[in-house]
Amino acid sequence: MRKVYLFVTLLVLLCTLSVPxxxxxxxxxxxxxxxxxxxxxxxxxxxxxxxxxxxxxxxxxxxxxxxxxxxxxxxxxxxxxxxxxxxxxxxxxxxxxxxxxxxxxxxxxxxxxxxxxxxxxxxxxxxxxxxxxxxxxxxxxxxxxxxxxxxxxxxxxxxxxxxxxxxxxxxxxxxxxxxxxxxxxxxxxxxxxxxxxxxxxxxxxxxxxxxLEVSTAPQHYVLISDIFPFSNLELVNAMADRLYEAGIPFVASIQPVFSNWDYPAMQRYMETLKHLQARNGSIIVQTPIVDSTDSPDVNKLRNELGSFLDHLARLGIVPLGVSAEMYWTYDKHYAIDGLSFFDSGLILPNQAVQFRDPSDTAVAFYSTAYTIDANELLRYMDEGNSLNPLPMNTAIAYSFPNDASKLETLLTTLTSSWTTFDDYKNGGHSVQTSASKFSSQNGHLLMNGQEVHLNNQIQDVDAAHVYVQQEEKSLSGLFSVQNKILIVLIGTTLFLFGLFLIIGHRMYKRKYMQSWRQ
Structure with missing residues (x-):
């Protein structure tokens, strides 16, 4: 009986560890x-x-x-x-x-x-x-x-x-x-x-x-949203350097990628994310854009998002949360298959509601930040004043501009502000898949319990890449020989046709001259 009890206990423990x-x-x-x-x-x-x-x-x-x-x-x-x-x-x-x-x-x-x-x-x-x-x-x-x-x-x-x-x-x-x-x-x-x-x-x-009897002190964050694989990554890196030099910690909301990780564009994207992380940026994952709830891709959400998080783990990138439109928290499918990896989230206003399995009860993150567009907030402030903390954790959102002059305006606004911003990774955040666990603790980034060492060196990525792999075909050699034979025959035919055309032209000209003289 002791052996059976021990076996059952071990079995339950293994199942608990293996289930996402x-x-x-x-x-x-x-x-x-x-x-x-x-x-x-x-x-x-x-x-x-x-x-x-x-x-x-x-x-x-x-x-x-x-x-x-x-x-x-x-x-x-x-x-x-x-x-x-x-x-x-x-x-x-x-x-x-x-x-x-x-x-x-x-x-x-x-x-x-x-x-x-x-x-x-x-x-x-x-x-x-x-x-x-x-x-x-x-x-x-x-x-x-x-x-x-x-x-x-x-x-x-x-x-x-x-x-x-x-x-x-x-x-x-x-x-x-x-x-x-x-x-x-x-x-x-x-x-x-x-x-x-x-x-x-x-x-x-x-x-x-x-x-609500909330007693915790609120935190204020800078949120840079809309960072995509095909954003101007040189400007993204330059922005991170400027904010780091100004001593401004920031949160970067990144778009997940579910395929083509070996493409140079994707590799450069990953190098940029590592650079953001090394420049006092905290990485959070933006939920995928839902075009239609009838799309079969919606059913793959859990596997694809989990695979992306594990890919970040292989590269030493530590995501600390998720940014999602509010309606995701009121949908059973999105909450279980999309948000359940994260215990921290940034709640965005709804833009295009696409419910799949709506619920009257919303899930709530352990740590949440309310997001507000920076331009909207400026409407309520006197020019030049610093912002006193709002009652709840707040992420002041700036959409990343793919334009150098607009980026300069954004950076000037941030670096000239007297508002004090907090470092997101100073809080306790956790992200977990079946294979990887990410967390932050007192400003340190941890992956599977081990501290991640930051490296701000951006690796060069070779642009030479075969984007479409050619499959080897069994009859390709035969078709190649046939093509060469046809090219020779067509070339010979054109040459003979041209030769006969020249000879005919000369004979006709000679007869014409003889008839004219007579």
Whole structure:
């Protein structure tokens, strides 16, 4: 029996080590409470369209697991399965909430936040809230060192009195006195207005951090995105050198390659990635572009992405995370076959949603960074000011320009900024396939537990390469002889034809001259 027990134990251990990590992203949700995100409408084709999606991405930026549900789908008792609940109210003309939800809310003892007006009476009383409504208005919003003017709003609630903590301020010509943008008190939070694409999207993160009870200090990163195999690699290397000399650590989001690794172009790409890594750059892998969910390539995602990561391992390149559009975290197929290698991720805004197996529950990375385009962020800052840390880990994104003058502008912007940026690899990040494990620890890069020694020397790659290999054919020799014989016959025929043409021309000319003389 002891031998059988020992054999079974060893068998289980071997199976555990040999099976790829299928749910690392899901396992990395750590101890954070999941949030139930309810909404009465997604406000499509209205000025508030996209605010639910914006909230989803903010929650992902705080590494928060989320289950999303429409109020129309709400079932009695659902509320009591969660310690944190957020309700987004976009239907300003419908004030009544479902009876099942209201009954559960009366007995609910967890944390509750509402976005949009129409707070239940019990919560209004708990906040000692008084507010006014305006139909159409233009507001100025300010929070921390960020501000935006002339934001058009409709049917927005203005908080006139309350008890608790306030975040940011809003004012307008109709309401010249400053009012709080959002408030919290005890278990309750309230954001009267949230819209995608303006400062309210970032402003909501300040109240969310406290309401979610996030205590870790946020980090700020420089993200250089859109680095492809056929980018101008000389400019990529020059950029890395300039940032290294300026003491600016950066994150490079690279496009994976699933084939043709022996091509010179791909080898030069790999040499550039090693150079980026040696110049204080942290490598993260950008998820592949999904053209169509009907493509058979979608089914190969896990094998191809795993093979690419193992190829990086053979070259001493250490990826530390993944950058993905947010909808990937709400899709079972992409989460398991694409994101499960990584416990750290950068959440990008959705560009072209291509669900394959959608889910109402999102996976959350152990370590996440919210991404924002640098030009968008500059709209909310006074020129020349440095950026104070945002409430969540933030990657300020710059798309790599394949143009020397535009790159110079980008580098001048970064090197002249007073903003302090953090080194991504100082955090704890882990990437694992069935054959390789990458990680970072206190600024050191590790591969399978061994520290990787960095080399900033770029190896020359021979451009001579046969891109299409010629297969040997059994009858090629015979065909070659036949071709030569045909060439000789055709050449001889043309020569004789030309000779006869010349002789005929002379004979005709001689006869013509004789007839003319007569």
């Amino acid at each position: 990590r299928l749910t690392s992203a899901a396992e990395s949700t750590n101890a954070k409470d999941p949030v139930l995100l309810l909404y009465d409408s997604k406000a499509l084709r209205t000025p508030l369209a996209g605010n639910v999606e914006a909230l989803q991405r903010l929650l992902a930026g705080f590494s928060t697991p989320v289950t999303m549900l429409s109020l129309e789908q709400y079932k009695e008792g659902k509320l009591h399965s969660f310690n944190k609940v957020i309700l987004v109210r976009n239907k300003s003309d419908e004030l009544n909430l479902p009876d099942a939800f209201l009954q559960d809310l009366k007995a609910y003892s967890g944390k509750y936040m509402q976005i949009g007006s129409g707070l239940p009476n019990t919560i209004q009383q708990a906040l000692h809230l008084q507010e006014q409504h305006t139909v159409d208005d233009t507001i100025n919003l300010k929070i921390s060192d960020l501000n935006q003017t002339s934001i058009a709003v409709s049917n927005m609630a203005w908080v006139t009195s309350f008890e608790g903590k306030s975040y940011g301020t809003v004012k307008s010509s109709k309401h010249p006195a400053e009012a709080p943008y959002s408030i919290t008190s005890g278990n309750y939070g309230y954001i009267p207005y949230l819209s995608k694409g303006n400062l309210s999207e970032l402003a909501a993160s300040y109240v969310l951090k406290d309401w």
